[in-house]
Amino acid sequence: MSNGLKGARTGRGWSQDRLVYEMLRFAEQRLLDIASAASLKTYISEWENGRRSVTDRYASILRPLLGVSDTELRGAAHLEEVQVDGYSDLLSRIDAAGSLSESLVPSFLAQTELLRTMDRQMGAAGLVDQMAGHLAAMEEALTFAVLPGARKPIAVALAGASTLAAWQALDAGAVDRAWRTYEVAKKAARDADSPLYLAHAMGEQAYVLAEAGRPRLAIELTREAQCTHPERQSPRLRAWLAATEAELCAADGQEAEARAALDRASSLLPDDGELRDPDMLSIFLNTDHLARWRGNVLMKLGDGAAMDELYNSLGGADESFVRASSGLHCDLAQAHMARGELDDARAHLQKARLLANRTGSVRYRRRVELLTGHL
Known part of the structure; x- marks a missing residue:
């Protein structure tokens, strides 16, 4: 708990006084009743030193302010598990997943699109709770969807949303969450038999490696992504992957390779005036x-x-x-x-x-x- 809150605060470059100010402003804008500035200063010190637990009330303010998940803020929640008959519980979950109407998957996609727009314009920090709940709903649906025909569209939706969530985590400095969420995206893409979403997740995940100080490994991962069933990848995705390789090679000082990849991206990009890939809305290029x-x-x-x-x-x-x-x-x-x-x-x-x-x-x-x- 202490490392989570303090790390998120200092990672944003905020002092404890700045966090108090931001909490008060957040509460005022939303008409929330919270403690005074002096009390909040004490609370923050005690939260960071482990002498006081962050309550749900204040966690709901700190998460969007700092762009962290609940686990990152205060550690895994200690929830009491209700013991029920195993088979009954399993079947109820399977029945719930099986009752997903065809309209629910488009709803998942529409929610992802809304979160993507909000992220692009306002940033990811205030979307942590919404994105976590969105992914949890899709993971739950996928876990208990039995037949391939029901699983595939859910997996596609989860793959797209997970890459967005992972990029948001990387932008917020939550590197471990970013890496793990990319793994969720890759698993969902494999479940969906979608080389497009798998290659895209691999390409974005390469940035985590590059920023962690492993540029050569990042370049290798990007090249592997380009070799992942290229015949099934869209031209715009292939251009995106080539441009990603160019950027990573340039950052590593590999000039010839960077220029070659950049030329390849230019030749692959469709000259159709479109911004987004109709086969994969995660790609803007x-x-x-x-x-x-x-x-x-x-x-x-x-x-x-x-x-x-x-x-x-x-x-x-x-x-x-x-x-x-x-x-x-x-x-x-x-x-x-x-x-x-x-x-x-x-x-x-x-x-x-x-x-x-x-x-x-x-x-x-x-x-x-x-x-x-x-x-």
């Missing part, structure tokens, strides 16, 4: 997005052409991709720093910081602070 990706890769390679690509991307950026805009400003700051244009770099870092704070992105906050330290 068109020529504008790929240009942004190209700028990122060229920036990592120290190529002067990166600046034009990045500014072109900034001019045509979709304002609904708030968190991605923070990354774009980080790239521009880094490109300006490489040219010694420090005032321009500071201006972009300020914009990146504001957007990272707006979405609660621990991942981009860390990048902003790292770049700021080099100014």
Whole structure:
């Protein structure tokens, strides 16, 4: 409990006083009755030192504020298990799963889409409870769905939602949760016999490895994803995977491999004007997005052409991709720093910081602070 709360607080760069302020503001906006600032300061100290347990009332405030799950905040809940007849309980769960109407899976997909939109525009921190409940409902349905015809559509829905939840966890700095949720996504994709969702989960999971300091292993995982039944992958997914490989190779200093992968992504991307893959709505990639990706890769390679690509991307950026805009400003700051244009770099870092704070992105906050330290 103490490590969970303190780690989440410090990972966000907040002091105990800042957490008190955020809790009071959260409560005021939602008309919640909570303790005074002085009492909250005492509570936080006692929660972090293990002298007081976080109650459900305050956990419901801390989870969305800090972007953590209940287990990460205070440890696994100690729930009393009701002992019932094993077969009766099993059959009731199977019957409940079997009674899923065909309209429920589209409801799962619609809920995922809503959470994806909210995440893209507002960040993941406030969605932890909703996403956890969403995944739990689908995992429960899949666990007790017996026949393949009933299991497959649920598994597809779970695979898509799990990759979103894992990326949200990575953005919030919850690395262990991110890794485990990607494993859930991969298992669901295999259950659904979907190479598309399996390859996508592997490609995103590679970023966890890269950021953990294992870039070569990350590149290998991305290449394995591209070899996962490529004949059954959509062209847009293949382009996305190639661009992912390009970014990871560039970060590792493998210039020739990065440029080759980037060229492959350009050749694979359909020139159809579409933003999303109709076969896999988790993929957002068109020529504008790929240009942004190209700028990122060229920036990592120290190529002067990166600046034009990045500014072109900034001019045509979709304002609904708030968190991605923070990354774009980080790239521009880094490109300006490489040219010694420090005032321009500071201006972009300020914009990146504001957007990272707006979405609660621990991942981009860390990048902003790292770049700021080099100014």
